Amino acid sequence: DATVCDTYPLDSPSYLVPEMDGVRVLNITSHDFLHRVPDSCVEVFQIGSMAPGALLLEASKEYEAGSQKADEYLREIREKSGLERAVEQCIAAAAYEYEPTTQKALLRAASFGKCFLQAYRPENFVEMCRMLRLLNALRDYTVGLPLSYTQYPFVELAGLVQRRMFPLAIRVCELLHLAEQQGRSRVLEHWACYKVKDEERLPTLIHERLGDTAGISYEEVAARATDMGRTELAVRLLDYEARAEKQVPLLMRLKRWELALLKAIESGDTDLVAISVSNVLDLCDQWCRQNRPDLLRGLLEAEDEHQELGFYHIRQSYASFEVNLTCIPPALNDAATEFSKAKNDFAAKATEDQFRLLRQQKQHSQKLGLDLLHLSLHATILKLLRSGHVAIAERFVRDHHLPDRRWWWLKVEALAYLGDWLELEKFSKSKKSPIGYQPFVDACLKHGNRFEARKYIHKLPPEQKVKGCLMAIDAASERKSEDDLALILSRLPSSIEPRVNDKLEALRNQLGRR
Amino acid sequence: MATFLTLNTLVCTSSHLTVTYFPWKLSSHFGKCCLESDYTSMFDVAKGIMTLQSLYGIIPEIHGKGDCARKVADMLQRMQKELGSVQSCIPSSIDSLVLLDRSVDLLTPLATQLTYEGLIDELYGVKNMYVKLPPEKFLPRRQGEGPQELPTEPKRLQLSSAEELHAEIRDRNFNAVGEALSRRARNITAAFEERHQARTVGEIKQFVSRLPHMQTIKSSLATHTAIAELIQEATRSESFLDTLAVEQEFISGIDTDKVHASIEELISQRQPLERVLRLMCMQSLCSGGLKPRTLDHYRREILQAYGFEHLSTLFNLEKVGLLRGQIGGRNPFPILRKTLRLQLSEVNEKNPNDISYVYSGYAPLSVRLVQFLARPGWRSIEEVLRLLPSPEVDDRQPLPPGLAYKRGPGGGRDGESSQRVTLVFFLGGVTFAEVAALRFLAQTDDGNTDYIIGTTKLINGNTWLKSLMDTF
Numbered sequence: 001d002a003t004v005c006d007t008y009p010l011d012s013p014s015y016l017v018p019e020m021d022g023v024r025v026l027n028i029t030s031h032d033f034l035h036r037v038p039d040s041c042v043e044v045f046q047i048g049s050m051a052p053g054a055l056l057l058e059a060s061k062e063y064e065a066g067s068q069k070a071d072e073y074l075r076e077i078r079e080k081s082g083l084e085r086a087v088e089q090c091i092a093a094a095a096y097e098y099e100p101t102t103q104k105a106l107l108r109a110a111s112f113g114k115c116f117l118q119a120y121r122p123e124n125f126v127e128m129c130r131m132l133r134l135l136n137a138l139r140d141y142t143v144g145l146p147l148s149y150t151q152y153p154f155v156e157l158a159g160l161v162q163r164r165m166f167p168l169a170i171r172v173c174e175l176l177h178l179a180e181q182q183g184r185s186r187v188l189e190h191w192a193c194y195k196v197k198d199e200e201r202l203p204t205l206i207h208e209r210l211g212d213t214a215g216i217s218y219e220e221v222a223a224r225a226t227d228m229g230r231t232e233l234a235v236r237l238l239d240y241e242a243r244a245e246k247q248v249p250l251l252m253r254l255k256r257w258e259l260a261l262l263k264a265i266e267s268g269d270t271d272l273v274a275i276s277v278s279n280v281l282d283l284c285d286q287w288c289r290q291n292r293p294d295l296l297r298g299l300l301e302a303e304d305e306h307q308e309l310g311f312y313h314i315r316q317s318y319a320s321f322e323v324n325l326t327c328i329p330p331a332l333n334d335a336a337t338e339f340s341k342a343k344n345d346f347a348a349k350a351t352e353d354q355f356r357l358l359r360q361q362k363q364h365s366q367k368l369g370l371d372l373l374h375l376s377l378h379a380t381i382l383k384l385l386r387s388g389h390v391a392i393a394e395r396f397v398r399d400h401h402l403p404d405r406r407w408w409w410l411k412v413e414a415l416a417y418l419g420d421w422l423e424l425e426k427f428s429k430s431k432k433s434p435i436g437y438q439p440f441v442d443a444c445l446k447h448g449n450r451f452e453a454r455k456y457i458h459k460l461p462p463e464q465k466v467k468g469c470l471m472a473i474d475a476a477s478e479r480k481s482e483d484d485l486a487l488i489l490s491r492l493p494s495s496i497e498p499r500v501n502d503k504l505e506a507l508r509n510q511l512g513r514r
Numbered sequence: 515m516a517t518f519l520t521l522n523t524l525v526c527t528s529s530h531l532t533v534t535y536f537p538w539k540l541s542s543h544f545g546k547c548c549l550e551s552d553y554t555s556m557f558d559v560a561k562g563i564m565t566l567q568s569l570y571g572i573i574p575e576i577h578g579k580g581d582c583a584r585k586v587a588d589m590l591q592r593m594q595k596e597l598g599s600v601q602s603c604i605p606s607s608i609d610s611l612v613l614l615d616r617s618v619d620l621l622t623p624l625a626t627q628l629t630y631e632g633l634i635d636e637l638y639g640v641k642n643m644y645v646k647l648p649p650e651k652f653l654p655r656r657q658g659e660g661p662q663e664l665p666t667e668p669k670r671l672q673l674s675s676a677e678e679l680h681a682e683i684r685d686r687n688f689n690a691v692g693e694a695l696s697r698r699a700r701n702i703t704a705a706f707e708e709r710h711q712a713r714t715v716g717e718i719k720q721f722v723s724r725l726p727h728m729q730t731i732k733s734s735l736a737t738h739t740a741i742a743e744l745i746q747e748a749t750r751s752e753s754f755l756d757t758l759a760v761e762q763e764f765i766s767g768i769d770t771d772k773v774h775a776s777i778e779e780l781i782s783q784r785q786p787l788e789r790v791l792r793l794m795c796m797q798s799l800c801s802g803g804l805k806p807r808t809l810d811h812y813r814r815e816i817l818q819a820y821g822f823e824h825l826s827t828l829f830n831l832e833k834v835g836l837l838r839g840q841i842g843g844r845n846p847f848p849i850l851r852k853t854l855r856l857q858l859s860e861v862n863e864k865n866p867n868d869i870s871y872v873y874s875g876y877a878p879l880s881v882r883l884v885q886f887l888a889r890p891g892w893r894s895i896e897e898v899l900r901l902l903p904s905p906e907v908d909d910r911q912p913l914p915p916g917l918a919y920k921r922g923p924g925g926g927r928d929g930e931s932s933q934r935v936t937l938v939f940f941l942g943g944v945t946f947a948e949v950a951a952l953r954f955l956a957q958t959d960d961g962n963t964d965y966i967i968g969t970t971k972l973i974n975g976n977t978w979l980k981s982l983m984d985t986f
Contacts, residue, residue, distance in 0.1 A: 242596055244592070267592065268557040268560070268589050270554040311825075311826050311829075314826075315826075318823065346810055350814070351822075353822075354817075374821075376817070376821035377819070378819040378820075400818065402818065403815070405782070406778070406782050406815070409782035410782070
């Protein structure tokens with residue numbers, strides 16, 4: 001509690017700067033730091049001190065000089081069993097020394113003493129070495145941050161960064177084991193920000209230096225550039241930004257719509273695309289919602305997408321089909337024109353065909369009182385045949401080049417549907433069937449006429465004959481008609497495949513038992 | 515063990531990864547990507563994989579084939595970068611990721627699946643693992659009663675791998691299902707018979723304790739027998755067999771260059787458009803594009819029979835590459851078929867020794883690619899890969915330091931003979947048969963790889979083509 005008064009003479013006008021652990025005295029020629037000598041230093045360096053630390057320092061010196069006295073000192077310390085304390089004292093004293101040689105001597109002593117200790121944890125020692133290295137570097141006159149050990153926890157990267165000592169700052173980060181994001185990345189960012197201020201060919205330089213270090217925010221750098229009115233630089237920097245959601249908004253702020261949209265699409269983040277699109281043009285917004293297809297048309301026309309335009313015309317006309325029938329034909333015409341512009345001959349031809357078909361359908365619908373509109377060609381013809389307008393159906397066939405085979409299919413189906421077996425037989429004999437006679441059999445069976453089916457089974461090629469017979473039998477057995485079976489059996493030559501016979505016999509027996 | 519992960523709440527219930535698959539239900543799929551270049555679903559996939567990585571560690575190897583695969587791989591890279599230094603410290607339990615774009619293998623979904631689950635899907639359509647079946651077969655059979663009233667509601671069933679029997683037969687070729695069912699039936703009958711042998715009270719007690727389990731098996735046996743009967747009926751029909759025969763012809767390269775009579779017949783009978791298109795597209799793919807005359811004939815037939823409104827469907831198919839004309843150069847399919855052994859003449863359906871059993875002779879190209887990747891590696895088939903369109907992906911993701919050589923619980927259990935775990939992600943859909951083939955790969959002795967299967971959608975040929983259809 002006793003107040004100690006000391007006089008400290010100053011030989012020139014000075015500034016006194018109070019610090020947490022002392023006072024700085026600055027004048028024109030010198031920079032002194034005045035503070036209380038810490039206990040550890042007193043113990044080690046006090047003249048005549050017998051503290052273990054002091055003894056250890058002596059021992060280490062003697063050891064280096066090759067003198068056996070080292071051993072004596074060591075014994076002395078060990079007698080007091082204070083070796084561990086000695087090491088601690090040396091380490092602690094080193095912290096408050098400013099002269100690297102003294103620091104070294106102390107640390108060497110500590111290291112020497114450490115050797116004689118079992119299970120001594122070296123963390124303190126290592127930590128101290130690291131800190132001293134750091135403090136010494138900062139105390140260098142080119143840096144000029146003469147921090148004391150007590151002030152060490154308050155090392156501010158900001159100070160270094162403000163002094164533009166970027167490499168040193170990065171080394172400090174490494175030494176302090178700072179996490180990338182808190183240390184290195186921030187320094188690099190500051191470096192870039194600083195560079196932004198004064199150089200032209202920066203983006204590449206910045207990128208070379210920053211690379212893709214994790215956690216670098218190019219966006220921030222670019223934002224800074226923007227603030228300084230250097231749009232071009234900002235855009236170029238943004239190109240390196242990895243996070244699209246940071247990149248795109250800034251690009252939009254810079255009114256680089258196209259680039260923003262491009263980046264958004266690249267990222268694949270649909271939300272981002274939507275945001276940028278809605279920002280880019282009201283037009284596209286509308287288009288996205290497909291509320292105003294007329295704009296879609298404009299877009300397609302501008303882009304020369306003839307094929308899509310063709311489909312667009314058709315889609316439009318069919319969409320309004322219910323409301324207004326008259327708009328389809330002209331739309332089809334437009335579509336056909338677009339298709340031929342797109343060199344899609346098939347689509348052009350198909351559209352023209354459809355155009356003709358619609359016209360014919362309309363014409364005949366009114367005349368016959370049948371609703372043919374909007375049916376496919378196939379369905380149209382089938383409907384005509386089923387309602388007995390064979391001649392008109394044939395006209396459709398001719399006009400639209402319906403393949404012969406499908407015509408036969410259609411006609412067989414329609415005649416069987418109508419039950420016009422006479423006509424069917426006539427038709428089958430009109431010329432050799434291009435589709436074979438299986439369809440005749442099928443159609444007859446489908447519409448429940450087994451007797452007619454029999455007629456055509458004879459015309460089947462041998463390998464299909466059996467199949468036809470089997471089908472007839474199946475049909476008969478489904479109806480559980482013994483007579484039918486008997487009839488089929490009697491009709492078959494006995495030489496026919498035993499498979500059929502077996503099946504028939506089995507069935508008859510089965511039915512007979514009931 | 516099947517683990518279902520949904521994209522929103524990616525919850526994984528199994529700590530030990532086995533062969534599993536999880537359809538991530540995404541609104542948009544194949545059609546959107548290929549037709550409208552809308553890659554939203556790819557973004558969702560990438561996000562999903564990122565979430566998976568945050569749970570199971572970074573996947574060090576990424577392989578893939580196809581535009582979408584490249585896209586997803588790029589997005590993954592970008593997202594990894596965005597994460598910055600927030601590194602996961604979870605050891606990797608998945609060794610590699612295979613991204614397969616459906617556009618690389620357009621053929622497989624078109625072929626009729628012949629596994630049990632695949633056939634259920636083909637015939638009745640599986641939705642979210644539920645299927646609706648005609649109710650007649652599921653009536654409790656009682657004798658001596660008058661005709662029962664038929665329920666009008668379709669029977670709704672869940673296909674769950676938790677059901678022991680279903681898990682056993684779902685991946686089998688349908689021809690092997692009957693056998694498995696009858697064996698099970700014998701076993702269960704024998705088990706019930708045991709009650710007569712039970713003499714002491716202790717034995718009876720033991721028997722009774724087994725009863726609930728046996729009852730469950732019995733009822734599931736009844737259900738599956740009924741389903742099998744339904745399938746049997748359908749697969750015995752002539753039209754089904756015809757279609758199969760045509761498919762096999764196309765894959766073996768027979769008659770792929772001219773208008774096929776069976777297809778014409780289907781059109782004339784106005785069979786469902788998907789069925790017709792499936793065969794047409796198969797022909798186009800197997801012949802490396804149809805001859806212009808054949809193509810135009812087919813297209814005109816469709817417009818005439820099914821209506822003009824299918825014009826844009828046809829062009830969608832062309833855009834995607836399913837139904838198109840010949841473009842110069844040789845037809846790559848025969849080379850693919852030979853090198854990748856896509857068609858095998860002898861298939862053992864009951865005790866399969868190759869993945870081709872799932873299509874009774876055709877080995878799905880997609881799964882073959884995965885198989886070749888595992889052994890001996892894609893290097894060996896570089897020439898074939900060049901024949902397939904679109905870019906290849908071969909990326910490495912750096913592991914956080916310290917984790918590089920450690921292996922998670924998924925592997926490294928027995929040191930050297932560690933199981934590799936591969937996540938196979940089908941972009942644009944996967945069929946049940948392909949899933950079955952992959953599961954088969956995982957089970958074979960020489961393959962020491964476990965597969966996790968992910969996809970944007972479970973598809974079959976019909977649903978897939980429907981998604982590409984667009985009428986005015």
